[in-house]
Amino acid sequence: DQGEVSATPQLFDVEYLAPVQIGTPPQTLNLNFDTGSSDLWVFSSETPQQSRGGQKIFEIEKSSSAQRLANNTWAISYGDGSRSSGNVYLDVVSVGGVNVFNQAVESATSVSSSFISDAASSGLLGLAFDKLNTVKPSKQKTFITNALESLELGVFTANLKKSEPGNYNFGFIDETEFTGPLNYVDVDSSDGFWAFQATGYSVEGASGNGTGSPVVPIAHNAIADTGTTLLLLPAGINQAYYRQVKGAKEDPQAGGWTVPCKADLPDLTLHIGSYKAVIPGELILFAPIDTDDIKTAKTCFGGMQSSAGMPFAIYGDVFFKAQFTVFDVENGKLAFAPK
Numbered sequence: 138d139q140g141e142v143s144a145t146p147q148l149f150d151v152e153y154l155a156p157v158q159i160g161t162p163p164q165t166l167n168l169n170f171d172t173g174s175s176d177l178w179v180f181s182s183e184t185p186q187q188s189r190g191g192q193k194i195f196e197i198e199k200s201s202s203a204q205r206l207a208n209n210t211w212a213i214s215y216g217d218g219s220r221s222s223g224n225v226y227l228d229v230v231s232v233g234g235v236n237v238f239n240q241a242v243e244s245a246t247s248v249s250s251s252f253i254s255d256a257a258s259s260g261l262l263g264l265a266f267d268k269l270n271t272v273k274p275s276k277q278k279t280f281i282t283n284a285l286e287s288l289e290l291g292v293f294t295a296n297l298k299k300s301e302p303g304n305y306n307f308g309f310i311d312e313t314e315f316t317g318p319l320n321y322v323d324v325d326s327s328d329g330f331w332a333f334q335a336t337g338y339s340v341e342g343a344s345g346n347g348t349g350s351p352v353v354p355i356a357h358n359a360i361a362d363t364g365t366t367l368l369l370l371p372a373g374i375n376q377a378y379y380r381q382v383k384g385a386k387e388d389p390q391a392g393g394w395t396v397p398c399k400a401d402l403p404d405l406t407l408h409i410g411s412y413k414a415v416i417p418g419e420l421i422l423f424a425p426i427d428t429d430d431i432k433t434a435k436t437c438f439g440g441m442q443s444s445a446g447m448p449f450a451i452y453g454d455v456f457f458k459a460q461f462t463v464f465d466v467e468n469g470k471l472a473f474a475p476k
């Protein structure tokens with residue numbers, strides 16, 4: 138079996154939503170596919186009215202195949218401080234035609250404010266390792282773990298794009314979505330994340346004059362996390378990069394590094410083993426912060442920010458817009474390629 142779903146960016150690419158069918162008859166909800174967590178949770182008929190902000194909900198009572206997983210609950214909190222919790226059901230879940238029966242569908246009875254105000258997202262679909270699932274007392278498996286035996290190839294891939302729909306594929310690698318060979322790297326899943334070692338970085342001249350800085354070996358542990366918007370890297374990499382951008386500044390009031398929206402940003406190359414992952418400078422120009430109109434805005438938030446204080450760097454959507462990524466569940470590997 139294999140399947141493909143579109144991944145549609147929300148405003149300023151803050152998140153990417155993909156359609157998921159749940160229950161009988163199928164109810165389609167748009168969920169945030171998150172390789173940094175392992176719970177599939179949804180706004181549902183159990184979510185209090187006061188906690189809804191227009192999201193499409195999973196109507197449990199309308200699914201003839203939903204079964205309550207008695208005496209089990211879930212509660213999750215994310216790196217951005219958001220959190221949710223609730224009850225657990227088992228039901229059929231399909232993604233791009235890949236069906237999983239008896240998938241744990243976690244129904245939210247409580248959600249924090251950033252979820253309430255995000256009308257487009259009906260919840261998350263976790264794609265990290267089962268160890269991180271929060272259901273108690275019986276930990277549940279992710280959609281990809283449950284789907285694995287039915288997949289042609291034990292992989293899923295991420296192909297996100299700037300300001301236009303990309304896609305997630307399950308069970309196959311579409312060679313037309315990337316160029317050149319795939320560069321495989323080892324994964325350490327012992328903490329439940331898609332964690333890997335990056336070895337350094339270099340900053341190319343903005344004018345592409347090939348006078349890239351030498352590789353600076355700021356090695357760092359990183360996770361591949363499609364649920365995080367930005368590229369969060371060691372402070373030293375941020376300093377070395379933004380010091381090359383006229384008008385860039387680290388502004389605590391803005392919450393991090395800002396750049397003039399008209400800046401010509403240099404490319405950032407992240408060295409992963411022998412692989413050089415190039416992040417084009419334009420992807421490091423992120424949302425305007427002084428107005429909502431990027432054409433007149435003067436100051437923009439940087440697409441790369443510091444991971445200081447975090448246990449690892451976080452390669453989020455900015456990275457996946459530049460690099461086609463294979464999450465090889467079967468072999469516990471990641472693979473990257475330019476596109």
Ligand SMILES: Cc1cc(CN)n(C)n1
Pocket residue numbers: 171172173174215216217219362363364365
């Ligand atoms: C809701 C959500 C998901 C993630 C990434 N795992 N964050 C940072 N916030």
